[in-house]
Amino acid sequence: MGWQEQLGSVPTSHPASFTRLGDGFLTRLPPEPLSAPHWVATSAACAQVLGLPEDWRNEEALQVLSGNALWEGMQPWASVYSGHQFGVWAGQLGDGRALHLGELVHGGQRWEVQLKGAGRTPYSRRGDGRAVLRSSIREFLCSEAMAALGIPTTRALCITGSPQGVQRETLETAAVVTRVAPSFLRFGHLEHFAHHGQLNELRQLVAHVLSHHAPECREAPVPPVALLEKIARQTAQLMAAWQCVGFCHGVMNTDNMSLLGLTLDYGPFGFLDGFDPGHVCNHSDHQGRYAYVRQPQVAFWNLHALAQALMPLIGGDEEAVAELLGDALEPYRQVFQQEMLRGMRDKLGLRHAEAEDQALIDDWLRLLALHRTDYTIAHRRLSQWPARAEATWAPLRDIFLDRERFDLWALRYRERLAREASDDTERLPRMQAVNPAVVLRNHLAETAIQRAEAGDFTEIERLLKVLQRPYDEPAQASDADFPPDWASRLEVSCSS
Structure with missing residues (x-):
C-alpha cells in the first residue's frame, strides 16, 4: 500500500x-x-x-x-x-x-x-x-x-x-x-540557476513553474515575462493582506519569497500591537530593513531580483529586455495600492468608493501611530462606533490619548458614513468579518510555548481553536485584550 x-x-x-x-x-x-x-x-x-x-x-x-x-x-x-x-x-x-x-x-x-x-x-x-x-x-x-x-x-x-x-x-x-x-518554490530557486549560469536548468525550472502553476502564461508572447507579471500581482495582493492585518514577516529575503504568492517560512514574525509603522519584529534586523512600513517596497525589490534572474531566458537587446521585464513589474504598484485601499475601506466599513477615502484612511493610521494605539483592537472597536452624530462609544474613544484629535477624525468618519446612509446594524457584522478579534500576538504564542516546554500541550490546542475563528469573539476575553506589560520585553530573532 x-x-x-x-x-x-x-x-x-x-x-x-x-x-x-x-x-x-x-x-x-x-x-x-x-x-x-x-x-x-x-x-x-x-x-x-x-x-x-x-x-x-x-x-x-x-x-x-x-x-x-x-x-x-x-x-x-x-x-x-x-x-x-x-x-x-x-x-x-x-x-x-x-x-x-x-x-x-x-x-x-x-x-x-x-x-x-x-x-x-x-x-x-x-x-x-x-x-x-x-x-x-x-x-x-x-x-x-x-x-x-x-x-x-x-x-x-x-x-x-x-x-x-x-x-x-x-x-x-x-x-x-x-x-x-x-x-x-521560492524566488531563490530561479536566482540560483541564473547566478551560476545554468541556463538549461533555469529554462527547465521556468517550464516546470509554467506547466504546474501558471499554465495560462504558456500561450503569452513571452511566457517568462507573463509569469513575472503574474508573480508580481500575486505578491502585491499578499503584501496588501499583510499590511491590512498588521502582519510583519521579519525576514523577507528572496529565498523566503514564494513564487505562488504564499506566506512562506515563519521565523521572527509578529503582529502589530501598538501601531508603529517603523516596527521591526526581528531582533536580528539591526538596520530595520524589514520594518512593517517597508515590507511592500522590499517585496518590489525582491521582484526586481527575480526579474534579473529571468533576463537570460529572453532574447534580444539587453536594454529592451530590461524594459520588457520592468513593464511586467509595473502592475505591482497599482495592484498593491488598489488592494490596500479596498482592504482599508472594508476595515472602515465603507461600501462605496469616494475620492477622499485615501485621506480619511491615512489620517486614521496617523491617529493610531500618534500614541501607538493598538492596531487590532482599534479596528475591532471601530466596527461598533455609532454613525449618529449625537452618540459616542467610550471603549473606542478612550483608547486614544488625544481624544480631541480623535473626535475631529470621528466627525469626518461619521459624515462619510452618512453619505452612503450607513446602518449600524448592517455595518457591524460586515466590519467584524474583516477586522479580527484575535491574532497570534507574541505573548499568546509565548504562553503556549512555556506550557509546552513544561510538558503541557493543551494551550496549543486551545489557542489553535481560537485562531481558527479569528473573527469571532473568543470565550476567553484575554485572547482579544491588550497585551500584558511583560509582552513588550519579548524578542524574536532569526533563531525563532
Whole structure:
C-alpha cells in the first residue's frame, strides 16, 4: 500500500512532480531519526484540506512524520536554491532543514508534504538541520492562523516533539513540523540557476513553474515575462493582506519569497500591537530593513531580483529586455495600492468608493501611530462606533490619548458614513468579518510555548481553536485584550 493510501488521499502513481527535473535540482536522502517522538499538536482543518481520514493520527504516522520511517513510495529530497539575504547576495542556500516527503492529491489539488527539522541536508551549511519546539509551535500556530484570516500561506498539519536536545542560545528540545503547500518554490530557486549560469536548468525550472502553476502564461508572447507579471500581482495582493492585518514577516529575503504568492517560512514574525509603522519584529534586523512600513517596497525589490534572474531566458537587446521585464513589474504598484485601499475601506466599513477615502484612511493610521494605539483592537472597536452624530462609544474613544484629535477624525468618519446612509446594524457584522478579534500576538504564542516546554500541550490546542475563528469573539476575553506589560520585553530573532 502506497503512502497516499495510508493517509487516505487520492492515490497517485507518479512521484512528486518537481523530482522529475532531475538531480541537478535536488538531493535525495532520508531524514535523520528523532528519538522517542510524541505528538505535540495537529490541525484538523489542515487534515481536512488534505482529505485525511479521522483516524490518520496513529503510531505509524507519528514515526513517519518524525522522520523515523517511510511509507512505500516515499523518496525524500531537499532542493537547492540561493538568494539575497538582507539585500546582499548570500550564494547557495537550499533546504537546510526541510525534507520533502512527496505529494498528496485531494479534490484535484496537489499538495507537497514537507518535514521541517528532520535533520541535516547537503544544504544545511553549518546548521544541524533541526527545529526546536519553540519555533515549531510559532510556525504551526501562525500558518493555521493566517489561513483562517484568509491570507495565502503554507499550511501546517502537525508538530511532533522529542526529548532530544538541540543547542541554540540555550539547550532546547527538538521538534518537527509537517508543512504542506501546492509548492514551496521560492524566488531563490530561479536566482540560483541564473547566478551560476545554468541556463538549461533555469529554462527547465521556468517550464516546470509554467506547466504546474501558471499554465495560462504558456500561450503569452513571452511566457517568462507573463509569469513575472503574474508573480508580481500575486505578491502585491499578499503584501496588501499583510499590511491590512498588521502582519510583519521579519525576514523577507528572496529565498523566503514564494513564487505562488504564499506566506512562506515563519521565523521572527509578529503582529502589530501598538501601531508603529517603523516596527521591526526581528531582533536580528539591526538596520530595520524589514520594518512593517517597508515590507511592500522590499517585496518590489525582491521582484526586481527575480526579474534579473529571468533576463537570460529572453532574447534580444539587453536594454529592451530590461524594459520588457520592468513593464511586467509595473502592475505591482497599482495592484498593491488598489488592494490596500479596498482592504482599508472594508476595515472602515465603507461600501462605496469616494475620492477622499485615501485621506480619511491615512489620517486614521496617523491617529493610531500618534500614541501607538493598538492596531487590532482599534479596528475591532471601530466596527461598533455609532454613525449618529449625537452618540459616542467610550471603549473606542478612550483608547486614544488625544481624544480631541480623535473626535475631529470621528466627525469626518461619521459624515462619510452618512453619505452612503450607513446602518449600524448592517455595518457591524460586515466590519467584524474583516477586522479580527484575535491574532497570534507574541505573548499568546509565548504562553503556549512555556506550557509546552513544561510538558503541557493543551494551550496549543486551545489557542489553535481560537485562531481558527479569528473573527469571532473568543470565550476567553484575554485572547482579544491588550497585551500584558511583560509582552513588550519579548524578542524574536532569526533563531525563532
